[in-house]
Amino acid sequence: MGRWKPDTSGRLERAAIELYLENGFARTTVPQITERAGVTTRTFFRHFADKRDVLFVGHDELRERVAKTIAAAPPAWSATKAAASGLNIAAAALQSSQDEARDRRSLITATPELRERELIMFAAVAGTISEALIARGVEDRAARAVAEAMVAAFRVAFEYWGEHTERELPQLVDEALDSLKEAFAAVGD
């Protein structure tokens, strides 16, 4: 622990994750979080909608970076290559803060209501990637299928990474995409 971020939002996030890990998500209250972070409850709710929200902060920003990366990919790139360039940004960002990301992951895995929130978050990521692909001229349905499938590959890699600290997330994402390439080559045979 003790990886303080200087800003209020980061302090609240660390305090919350520490308490969730120490006492469990269900038994942790917002006043406990704000006491540890040294801020008021009102401050908490200026930054987060609820105590679930703390674990998903940063995802909206990351999602925007993914969208921008896909938009900036060379026009000649395939849908999967453009989408993969976006996912690689996300994978690299998570890898660079791997201890925090893994702490969050283990909390989410252990808590059904957080797993639901994570599903919704991943659905939003797929929606963002799909829109970015459509903007690149990919046909609507193909864009949605590719976006959902790529995010599915990312999730599988992400879950595996949570339990295999020796592995690097970007590499695991590539492996998941390769396994889909191999598997889908057999469609229609």
Place this chain on the structure above:
Amino acid sequence: MGRWKPDTSGRLERAAIELYLENGFARTTVPQITERAGVTTRTFFRHFADKRDVLFVGHDELRERVAKTIAAAPPAWSATKAAASGLNIAAAALQSSQDEARDRRSLITATPELRERELIMFAAVAGTISEALIARGVEDRAARAVAEAMVAAFRVAFEYWGEHTERELPQLVDEALDSLKEAFAAVGD
């Protein structure tokens, strides 16, 4: 409307869907549903956990049929072919009760809390397919990636089908799988 099913569960389901379509999901109460179906509230809760649950009845059974179909597929079939055989069963079942399935779909699309429940249901389907593939000897991570990606393709087809009454769901699922085959062929290029 008026497509009564003879059994109590089916009567409750039809009554609920009629009321949800007439008055909206949020404004419909369980007593209104049981009054229309001519049963007691206690009977409702013998069949369903809550009023969301009504719209997802039958999915557990369909999920079991998908799993059995995959288990029964010839050992020589590829992971995608085995999984597709399972999804085709689900697509055919939904196609055969298309009016009801589309009513449910439009209700779910219009209601955020139902969309969340649908995400959880699809995640459960992916989990079931993944287990069925692992039982066939497919490597763990590949099985999960393929299962999630195939369910993603199914969802895209399913959503499109909800708005395109002239199309058949099994055909749309095949098209979505073909689009993934084509897209993923470019991975790593």
